[in-house]
Amino acid sequence: MPIGLCLICALLFSACATTPRSHPTSHPTSHPTRDGTVDVYQLVRLGPLAPGDGRTFSLERDEILWTRDGTRLDRAQLAAKMRAYDVVLVGEIHASRAHQAWQARIIETLATTKDRPLAVGLEMLPRQVQPVLDKRQSFPDERSFVLKIGWYRHWGHDYRYYRPIFRAAAAHTLPLLALNGPRKLNRALARHGLDKLSPRLRALLPPMQLRSADHRRVFIKMINRSASRAGAQLRAQRHHHGTQHEKPHRGHGRDRRKSPVHSTTGHPHRMTHRHASSWLDRYFAAQVLWDATMADSALRYLSRAPRSRLVLLAGAGHVVYGVGIRRQLLARRPQLKVLTVMPVRVPPTKPNARGIKAARLISAGVADVLIGVAPPRPSDRYPSLGVKLEEQILETKRAGSTSVLKVVGLPGKETAARRAGVRVGDVIHAIDGNPVKTVFDLRWALVDKVCGSALTLRLERGGEKRTLTLTLK
Structure with a gap:
């Protein structure tokens, strides 16, 4: 979509x-x-x-x-x-x-x-x-x-x-x-x-009923709302990175992003005709x-x-x-x-x-x-390792082509993986003794885990096999 x-x-x-x-x-x-x-x-x-x-x-x-x-x-x-x-x-x-x-x-x-x-x-x-x-x-x-x-x-x-x-x-x-x-x-x-x-x-x-002034009005309201939130998130990110004083892009006004149908009047029909009716x-x-x-x-x-x-x-x-x-x-x-x-x-x-x-x-x-x-x-969310993974195909003499999971990123400063010592470039081979070769394998290895659960990672770093124990959060 x-x-x-x-x-x-x-x-x-x-x-x-x-x-x-x-x-x-x-x-x-x-x-x-x-x-x-x-x-x-x-x-x-x-x-x-x-x-x-x-x-x-x-x-x-x-x-x-x-x-x-x-x-x-x-x-x-x-x-x-x-x-x-x-x-x-x-x-x-x-x-x-x-x-x-x-x-x-x-x-x-x-x-x-x-x-x-x-x-x-x-x-x-x-x-x-x-x-x-x-x-x-x-x-x-x-x-x-x-x-x-x-x-x-x-x-x-x-x-x-x-x-x-x-x-x-x-x-x-x-x-x-x-x-x-x-x-x-x-x-x-x-x-x-x-x-x-x-x-x-x-x-x-399928058969579609396109004509509805009510639906269209709600739709416009939600687009403006989402644009407003996106602008707030952008400003927060700029403030966090110390770039909040950068000049805004031309056409975006005072450092905020507007949807193509944004209007300070709040009138949906003016938004439609004065801005991007085709887009809408x-x-x-x-x-x-x-x-x-x-x-x-x-x-x-x-x-x-x-x-x-x-x-x-x-x-x-x-x-x-x-x-x-x-x-x-x-x-x-x-x-x-x-x-x-x-x-x-x-x-x-x-x-x-x-x-x-x-x-x-x-x-x-x-x-x-x-x-x-x-x-x-926070306790309602399901735990994750806190790693960005990529499935890669490796060619080996013994097994031929095989899929492996390589760590390509560690987003966040206090993730379970980072605290346990996982590094970018590590190849994960198993979780709690269960082999993992795909992202789905890893996701399913966590399906019954909760925040605070301990698990064991078997991985490879620079040709050396390692075992790490971490606590999910």
Whole structure:
């Protein structure tokens, strides 16, 4: 997928909007703003809503909120709500333990109801691996399955975050559905636009509903948000390296990078017409294609298994406000009942001086169900060696051609590898006695490790064999 789209998806949930779909006429009183402790979402007015109609709720950690009427649910009540829907669309921040844990929990909950056959759709995998997913039960172990689906080639995020999802599906022998399409199609659309696609690529397009002022407005907001964050990161890097006084590039203003559609007015239509409308049209079409492809994959499955219920797992940008996958599903099958669920990061719930807990004030339009989760902590991340590796082919007299892992970089000053004495140029041969010849071998050697785990590295340096012991962090 285009790099720009990846960035947009990664940051899409950091700025928000009021609901683009209608809600019941009753408007419950919103919880008050919690002094200065509230992380208030930016609101974008969508559709026909008048300025006063945008409802917000205060969401605390471990709360489950039904945004249709502001009801707080327990897990049993959430399960009862979900049973009324054909498709449960669950958003995520990629590689976030709390988000993937809730996705796995929802799969478990719906699998145990047994009222309808259940299948799980995954944004993470392209349709081309569907034959492998269909034969999952025939694989001798988890490692061979993950290797065969090309997890790190297609997705890249650490498999360990998504392991609970695959285990929940396997425990109930649920079908897995690859939702994504070919990357080359998204890239071509983003670069050239619909009119300039080749006939061969146009034949791959699913039915798409491109016209949506709400979706376009949210999309523009997210591009500007991502550009603003990228500029902040750039300034921080310059400050860190002592180059913050360098002259900015021409056209970037005061040392900040703007997206091609940036506007200080905040008016999306002015952004479109005054700046790069062609660029925006192409990238918006690519984003819609992404949503439409996943919706198409889901509808194809439901055509084959009409009694089934689907749980679709996708990034927040495809779920929030119902303008992504949900809109594409309902455009083609209006009678389909689609529920959107979004875990939302909420600051720690420590009462302030007035005894009021920290919370997040959030638009009711983000999703039908909002779940308050804790922000990630350092202990939540999975450990790594802290090395940059390259697979190389060596020619030896005894074994002929063989693959080895060579250390080509040591990013960071306090990594486990650096502290243990690993050096650039080392060739890693084994971890805890298990041979490693590829990056996947090394990743899988760490799959059951946690921060603080000790392991042994067998490596070669300048023709000399060495053994190092390190503690993961």
